[in-house]
Amino acid sequence: MRVIGMLSGTSHDAVDAALAELRCQDGEIVLRPGGLLSVPFPERLRTELADSLPPAATTLKRICRLDTRLGQFFGEVAGRAHAELARGQAELVVSHGQTCYHWVEGARAYGTLQLGGAAWIAEATGLPVVSDLRTRDITRGGQGAPLAATLDALLLPRHGRHGALNLGGIANITARDRQGGITAYDLGPAGALIDVAANWATGGAQRMDTDGLRAARGTVDRALLLRLLDEPYYRLPPPKSTGKELFHAGYLRERLRGSGPDPDDLVATVTELTACLVAAACREHALADVTVSGGGVRNPVLMERIRALSAPTRISDSTGSTVCGLPAQAKEAYLFALLGFLTVHGIPGSVPSATGAHAPALLGSITPGAGPLRLPPPVTEPPLRLRIEPVDRTGG
Structure with missing residues (x-):
């Protein structure tokens, strides 16, 4: 067909x-x-x-x-x-x-x-x-x-600890265990909060952090990052799902507790948040390699931080991957x-x-x-x- x-x-x-x-x-x-x-x-x-x-x-x-x-x-x-x-x-x-x-x-x-x-x-x-x-x-x-x-379960190799990650507004991961079973769930925000921060930083002129330029100029606010990582959703066991019903502009504003960091620092911080969530999942499932798809692969700063924090897990995007094989x-x-x-x-x-x-x-x-x-x-x-x-x- x-x-x-x-x-x-x-x-x-x-x-x-x-x-x-x-x-x-x-x-x-x-x-x-x-x-x-x-x-x-x-x-x-x-x-x-x-x-x-x-x-x-x-x-x-x-x-x-x-x-x-x-x-x-x-x-x-x-x-x-x-x-x-x-x-x-x-x-x-x-x-x-x-x-x-x-x-x-x-x-x-x-x-x-x-x-x-x-x-x-x-x-x-x-x-x-x-x-x-x-x-x-x-x-x-x-x-x-x-x-x-469904696609990942059919496509990922049946032996070994392989994973597939999608970076859209929300990040979700699929993990293969040693017995060949599949676990999958929504990790939390990817573009959802990065887009909000970039939009604020530009007074509404930009919808996203194009090419990760603002995150590259910014410095991660560690205190804010810890507050963001304290979200109860992250402690729920899978299976679980989430969306912009939780991770929206109002959510981020509540956690700033005042004026917040400089605009580029805020973009860098929410970018680091997504990388931390991915890295934690890679450790939790002891993944040997992860293939990444979705709009987030076009953000080089996000991808660089995911690779750095997730090591030794190998991170590749699905354009050139033999694991996934789809753009x-x-x-x-x-x-x-x-x-x-x-x-x-x-x-x-x-x-x-x-x-x-x-x-x-x-x-x-x-x-x-x-x-x-x-x-x-x-x-x-x-x-x-x-x-x-x-x-x-x-x-x-």
Whole structure:
């Protein structure tokens, strides 16, 4: 199948759409990457979304409008991916949507809300759409996250202590133990607090610390870092999940206890916080190597601090890694293409040891496209591994 996987992450700066050619073969899934399309959010839509996220108050009217406008935007991006990447030959779209609220109290997840109506995507492309990929896992007692564990469990070598880290608005990690089992959970903030600090430092002119320039100029405030590391979430055992419902601008402001450090020092401090969280997880799971994906790999200061604090764990980004084999920026989009492929083939897409669910779940809801809904024959034996098939650059 030719599947378009789509998402907008917790940084809500762009919608990424990746084309994956997927097939089941001899107990494994083979994925052939077909390219990535990344489309920045229209400024007005991004502002409306940001103004509606926690801790801001909102209304049902605003949520309804956001669901429609996000769905229309996702539909536009899916249509472009269908035309530009798939040459009109895609068969399925899988949309994670935009997370607007993830309801967690302590160690228990009770619900999750992703906006971006799937019907708008189906109408724009004529293709069936798999969406709402997290809720079913929550109904089985899981966190609904991190779903990246599904791809990582199939892709990471089955022997040895390997890990995979994603640095988006929130950092999440997947770890393989000596017995081949999988543990995965949200570590805490990555871009979520770095973006806030960079935005403050520039009076709202910058959304992020581009190339880590402000962190490079700043000095870590050790007293503030210790206060940030005293967050109770970090002491919860996995499985666990979190989001901007906790780690937002108000959260950071409360912990500054007054005027706080100089702007660049604040950026350096929250960058160091993420590196400390990653390093602690590497030690906790005694990881030999970790492959990193997500927008955070473009921040050289963050990556340098992760490498320094996590030694002797080897840290590499997934662009050139033989462990992962997928481009760092596109990994999550390919993840959702994989999850939708599993769903339409009747294969559960969650990993209970990662999410905490009592059983694996068949994920998502399916919205028909322009024609009758025709699902492929179910796969009776769940695949044991994922193989990335290199793209033939010679035109074959």
